[in-house]
Amino acid sequence: MNERDNSITTRDLCLWYGKFQALINVTINIRHGLITSLIGPSGCGKTTLLRCFNRINERYGYVTTTGEIKLLNKNIYDPDVSLIELRKSVGMVFQRPNPLPISVYENVVFGLRIHSDRKPARSELDDAVEKALTEVGLWNDLRDRLDTKATNLQLEQQQKLCIARLLPLKPEIILMDEPCSALDVEATRAIEELMLSLKGRYSIVIVTHNMAQARRASDECIFMLLGEIIEHARTADLFLNPKNPKTAEYIEGRYG
Amino acid sequence: MISRRRRYEILSERSIETLIYLCGISAIIFVFGICFFVFREGLPLVFKEDTNFSLGKFFFSTEWFPTSMANKRYGALALIVGTLTVTILAMVIAVPFALGATVFLSEFCGGKFRETLKIVIELLAAIPSIVWGFIGLTVINPLIIQVFHVPVGLNALNGAVILALMAMPIMVSIGEDALKAVPDSYREAALALGATRWQMVFRVLLPAAKNGLLAAVLLGVGRAVGETMGVLMATGHAVNIPFFRDDGSFNWGWMFESVRTLTATIAAELGETSQGSDHYRVLFLIGVLLLSITFVINLTADLVVKGIRKQK
Ligand SMILES: Nc1ncnc2c1ncn2[C@@H]1O[C@H](COP(=O)(O)OP(=O)(O)OP(=O)(O)O)[C@@H](O)[C@H]1O
Ligand SMILES: [Mg+2]
Numbered sequence: 001m002n003e004r005d006n007s008i009t010t011r012d013l014c015l016w017y018g019k020f021q022a023l024i025n026v027t028i029n030i031r032h033g034l035i036t037s038l039i040g041p042s043g044c045g046k047t048t049l050l051r052c053f054n055r056i057n058e059r060y061g062y063v064t065t066t067g068e069i070k071l072l073n074k075n076i077y078d079p080d081v082s083l084i085e086l087r088k089s090v091g092m093v094f095q096r097p098n099p100l101p102i103s104v105y106e107n108v109v110f111g112l113r114i115h116s117d118r119k120p121a122r123s124e125l126d127d128a129v130e131k132a133l134t135e136v137g138l139w140n141d142l143r144d145r146l147d148t149k150a151t152n153l154q155l156e157q158q159q160k161l162c163i164a165r166l167l168p169l170k171p172e173i174i175l176m177d178e179p180c181s182a183l184d185v186e187a188t189r190a191i192e193e194l195m196l197s198l199k200g201r202y203s204i205v206i207v208t209h210n211m212a213q214a215r216r217a218s219d220e221c222i223f224m225l226l227g228e229i230i231e232h233a234r235t236a237d238l239f240l241n242p243k244n245p246k247t248a249e250y251i252e253g254r255y256g
Numbered sequence: 257m258i259s260r261r262r263r264y265e266i267l268s269e270r271s272i273e274t275l276i277y278l279c280g281i282s283a284i285i286f287v288f289g290i291c292f293f294v295f296r297e298g299l300p301l302v303f304k305e306d307t308n309f310s311l312g313k314f315f316f317s318t319e320w321f322p323t324s325m326a327n328k329r330y331g332a333l334a335l336i337v338g339t340l341t342v343t344i345l346a347m348v349i350a351v352p353f354a355l356g357a358t359v360f361l362s363e364f365c366g367g368k369f370r371e372t373l374k375i376v377i378e379l380l381a382a383i384p385s386i387v388w389g390f391i392g393l394t395v396i397n398p399l400i401i402q403v404f405h406v407p408v409g410l411n412a413l414n415g416a417v418i419l420a421l422m423a424m425p426i427m428v429s430i431g432e433d434a435l436k437a438v439p440d441s442y443r444e445a446a447l448a449l450g451a452t453r454w455q456m457v458f459r460v461l462l463p464a465a466k467n468g469l470l471a472a473v474l475l476g477v478g479r480a481v482g483e484t485m486g487v488l489m490a491t492g493h494a495v496n497i498p499f500f501r502d503d504g505s506f507n508w509g510w511m512f513e514s515v516r517t518l519t520a521t522i523a524a525e526l527g528e529t530s531q532g533s534d535h536y537r538v539l540f541l542i543g544v545l546l547l548s549i550t551f552v553i554n555l556t557a558d559l560v561v562k563g564i565r566k567q568k
Contacts, residue, residue, distance in 0.1 A: 056447060085450070087447070087450035096441060098439075098441035098445045099445070100445055102463070110446075110449060110451075111449045114449065114451045169449070169450070
């Protein structure tokens with residue numbers, strides 16, 4: 001396999017919340033341009049692993065990490081890595097849609113505003129908003145309501161907006177933590193379609209509890225259990241003939 | 257036997273309920289009682305005939321000579337201006353500090369240090385105002401004289417510094433609650449987009465918490481308006497509108513002028529009046545005025561806070 005195909009690789013990644021070890025020797029290769037889903041029962045460390053990739057876990061003072069994480073072949077714990085640049089190139093979508101309590105427009109350009117040294121031109125921002133909203137399929141619905149407070153939108157729109165606000169920063173990787181768990185069936189389908197349309201340009205890692213969703217939407221699948229990686233394979237392989245009996249038990253719905 | 261016991265239980269339950277009810281409404285009774293008392297003592301003067309007092313003069317005259325033998329005058333304008341000057345100046349000093357302290361407490365420090373800091377700030381609130389008065393007299397007074405090269409250090413600035421220190425704790429603790437009420441998901445949203453902590457504070461937290469912070473400031477203002485002993489000792493106690501010189505030109509050194517506040521006037525003069533006299537009643541009118549001001553401020557703060565709850 002070519003080195004350049006990897007977008008996220010970890011080696012012997014361990015993470016402790018205080019004394020509790022939540023990740024145990026995680027070693028994975030997540031391939032570039034694909035949708036990779038992280039599955040596993042509740043509390044197995046999916047969210048924790050995802051939050052390592054943009055180092056947002058470090059918000060909590062009591063977290064310790066050891067091991068190596070490379071994004072696009074760059075170790076993100078190297079001293080010369082800027083947290084700001086890292087987070088600019090790794091977007092994150094949260095479980096509960098969390099648009100900021102400002103207008104739709106300002107939500108989309110938030111990233112541009114905080115990352116540009118000079119004041120961005122109005123036309124530049126306008127273009128970015130139209131482009132990003134078009135890409136997530138919100139432009140037609142919201143073009144006349146760009147001043148609405150984003151927290152007043154429907155949940156589905158909020159979640160799409162949360163994806164849209166990543167795009168102006170041209171991220172390489174998008175991390176999604178159960179992006180559909182607060183949404184209904186229709187909205188879930190819409191988000192999945194959106195993911196498929198974004199695939200290729202971005203590497204997407206999605207945490208999901210929904211087996212059907214993992215099967216429908218992802219190219220590769222990683223099964224975790226109690227902080228460890230049990231199996232990582234192409235989605236079809238993992239679901240049709242899992243190598244590890246624990247994987248089989250899980251996807252047959254025996255626990256979690 | 258059984259039935260008697262039941263009756264006893266019912267009775268005791270009833271009496272406890274009544275007791276709790278009384279405790280609950282006692283606060284209301286006290287507030288109304290105090291209002292009633294203050295109004296009863298003050299208002300008769302407004303309707304009294306053959307007196308030097310008039311409402312117009314009370315609000316618009318600066319001549320406060322309540323003990324003059326020949327010509328008693330009751331103009332409270334200078335006192336009102338004194339209170340406003342000291343309060344506003346105090347807020348100008350306190351708000352930036354309180355805001356900084358609030359943000360630091362809730363976003364930039366954690367664990368033990370934060371708890372310690374909170375305790376210290378609460379201690380600040382527990383210092384009796386007379387002690388602040390001492391500090392005004394013996395610490396800030398010479399400090400102002402030295403730093404600004406002015407003849408007296410007992411002036412509006414001195415009072416304002418003291419009020420600022422006294423109002424800070426309540427502003428910080430209410431303000432911290434306001435920041436705490438901002439959902440963590442907003443912080444994560446901003447950080448995950450690559451915002452620095454400062455950007456997160458200025459672009460997300462402060463706007464999101466602005467109502468709560470406003471309420472914090474208002475409660476601080478309420479505290480400052482009502483404060484008496486500290487300002488009585490620190491402001492120099494001269495009935496004086498600080499903004500104009502004798503020739504009518506604007507006085508740029510207004511913060512170094514001695515002033516007197518509404519509260520200090522009551523505290524200093526009430527003991528020397530005879531009950532029921534005009535002077536006595538006008539001091540109660542000042543009390544009515546203070547009550548109204550603090551009532552309006554607290555009500556506004558309350559509505560602002562309610563506004564926050566509704567938004568959620
Ligand atoms: N901030 C935290 N502090 C302490 N422990 C935590 C924290 N976050 C998660 N944990 C613990 O780490 C383990 C992994 O949690 P994590 O949230 O990563 O699981 P998950 O697989 O995402 O679960 P779910 O499917 O319920 O979202 C759990 O046992 C959890 O209790
Ligand atoms: Mg999770």
